[in-house]
Amino acid sequence: MPNPRSRQICLQATPYYHCVSRCVRRAFLCGKDKFSNKSFEHRREWVERRLLFLSEIFCIDICAYAVMTNHCHLVLHVDKNKAEALSDTEVIHRWHRVCKGTLITQQFIEAGHISESLVATLNATITTYRNRLFDISWFMRLLNEPIARMANAEDNCTGRFWEGRFMSQALLDEPALAACMTYVDLNPLRAGIAQTPETSMYTSIRRRVSSALKGRQPEKLMKFVGDAKENMPSGLPFKFEDYLNLLDLTSRVIKDKNCGYIDSNAPNILARLNISSQSWLSLTTRFEFHFRGPAGHKVSLTHLCEIQNRERRINMGSSKKFFI
Template identity: 55%
Template structure:
């Protein structure tokens, strides 16, 4: 039985979520269908373009993503503070970038003179949009509806393209966040469709590496790395980019070579800072999809009331 979104997503519990959408039956999002000898590789570009475009309109940041043959992964950050600071005009502009919108709001945006009642009605509509701009369900809906329509149009068919609902996991602390990101970025390596992170097409890790090569401060449209937690922390992921890339590279080698019991001298320092031993880390970043909550036991217990849950479930990582 499907769980209500109120027991899966709550900004009071955590702003970070790992989401997965899968195609129904034998539908292909991307990849090559051996049964029909048809290639759908171009669809990877569809979803990557849509994902990055929506991140600029919504108050939702993309931490990591990977587009696979019949599903895609994304780690998202709800930027509630940004949503609160937008002016009504900014909210409307962002929402109308992907929707037609009622005539009343279009008149408001054009600067037409409105009555007091019309203005009040217009601002009420915009406040609803403000809430939606920080809603993961609306974000995923606008991705999936668009891709389904494009795929059905191309396949000359109708009907469901995606499974009924996307899966979401609450990432309650830094350990859970970095494990989910590494899991997502290493998906093509684990699936043997790429040899290394830097050759994993249509992933966030490749985008970040390409930006480094181009001497760019951060990858376009991706949530930046802000460095280790400290006073006056800027907005961004609580890690250093180079530490994360080293951790992803090391983890990929362990997973590919099946050497989970062997640790060499190049172990990235991030694991020590997060209080994770190697065995726990490798289990977490290879089994991240199990359960709907990921975090240290103390973080899981603290989050249960916000997620309307009574029992602990999911992946529990050690407390520091």
Template identity: 50%
Template sequence: MPRSRKSQIAPEATPYYHCTSRCVRRAFLCGRDEHSGNDYEHRRGWIEQRMLTLAKVYALDICAYAVMSNHYHIVLHINAEKANAWSDTEVIQRWHALYAGNLLSHEYLAGKDLYDEQLKVVSELVTEWRERLMSISWFMRALNEDIARQANAEDICTGRFWEGRFKSQALLDEKALAACMAYVDLNPIRAQMAETPETSDFTSISERILSAKEDQASSEPKQPKSLFPFAGYPRQDMPAGLPFRLQDYLELVDWTGRHIRNDKRGNINNNTPPILERLGIDAEHWVYSTQYFESQFKGLVGTVQSIRAHCQRFGYQRTPGLASATLLT
């Protein structure tokens, strides 16, 4: 039986989630349709720009994304600490950047004197809006609805643009996070839409590589401000960011992409990136999991230990995904 969206996205379990939305009937509504000859390539830019714009408003960080011809992937990090640090005024300003708000919220920002009961209502609104501004469901809603309206207006039609609600996977540990990000970043390579990660359009990996090339003299590569940064390996007083080194991750994606393109699974050379050794992942299993991430893993992704701990904590009657979890063990 399918689990509710609320139980699938639980920030107290993990802040990292992989989300996917597909166009209705999986038609080529965001790229070039070879059958009809219609070109909707510009809509991929709409999606990318909307993602990055929303990330500036929400307390959600973009770890990875790839906009394909008929679907997109995005890996999000729920930044509860950031949201809780916002003042009431900032919460209202952020909400007004996307939504109309109401009379009281506008009067509050204007500095007008409000009665105690009115201030209580504003406080309740701020609490609700703060929660929504770190909600993946609200983020995906704001993203998909905007794109659907633009596309329908361009086509002069009505109806669905997206194939139902978005799908999500909880990434329970570092191994799951690394595998999912590499899977997302290498989507254009598998689809033969690009030869190399740096030439893949509308992807986070191309943005990261472009930024890293800007200042090659620096000991630490430059990182794009629009994406959740790599902060290095977990350590005490670690800054906010992904628990990997950028250099290691770029090397890992490049190495994985070569094996995917050349179909060399089962013939892995010994020159594997050291990040795999740190995470304790077998190289052959890694290549397989980053090719078939969505089909192999369902709602929960992680090691056997991570999945069992999650299911026990949230009272699952069954423990799904244990067979696939061995790929990350």
């Protein structure tokens, strides 16, 4: 039986999550259907455009993404503090960009005030909207629903397009985050639909490399800030150069069908995260196989179980195997 969403998402333990949505029936998100010989490649742009649009509204940062043939991978960062710092008016404005809101919220925005008798209702609605702005379930719902409607209209059919539940996986520490981001960024390469990471269409790594060539980081993706312990601003706790080198070395090993050995020239990030080269390759090519649920060091997993009052230490075997 699937774990309830409240068990899969625990902001006390981590703000980072790996989410996957998959198509049902013989539905193609994009790519070419060999049965009908019809191409659905244009749907990649639908997903990417919607995803980047939602990043402007929600207090949820996009760390990595890859739009595949019949599924989509995301690595997300939930910024609850940002949502709580928004003014009431900003909360309503953001929510109205994706939903109509209520008559009361519409009246408040148009007139700038509301009658005294409706203030309590308005405040309750704003609290609901504020909570939704850092809710991964609402983020995924507002990402998937428009895509499903557009795909069904194009296919001239009704019914489900996505599986009923998206997969959500907690990334409890830096090693798990780095491994999962690499796993997502190299998905097209492993699937044989791209020759190099930077030529993978509709992926975060392509967008990051394109921006890096212009001397900046992409606006709508979470930025790399280096070691977060060194009084750095909020962002991914690695240097982009280290991550790019790590991604390149990993992709070369996969591309050459090597046994998984990475020589002594591996970037410093591997040594800092304390992961062996063999373990790294296995993690970044079969991340979902090794971790069916929260991923991280045994200390991080134990902390999560204590927060959620779990007696069973989930994924402890994989944690001891891969995270030294």
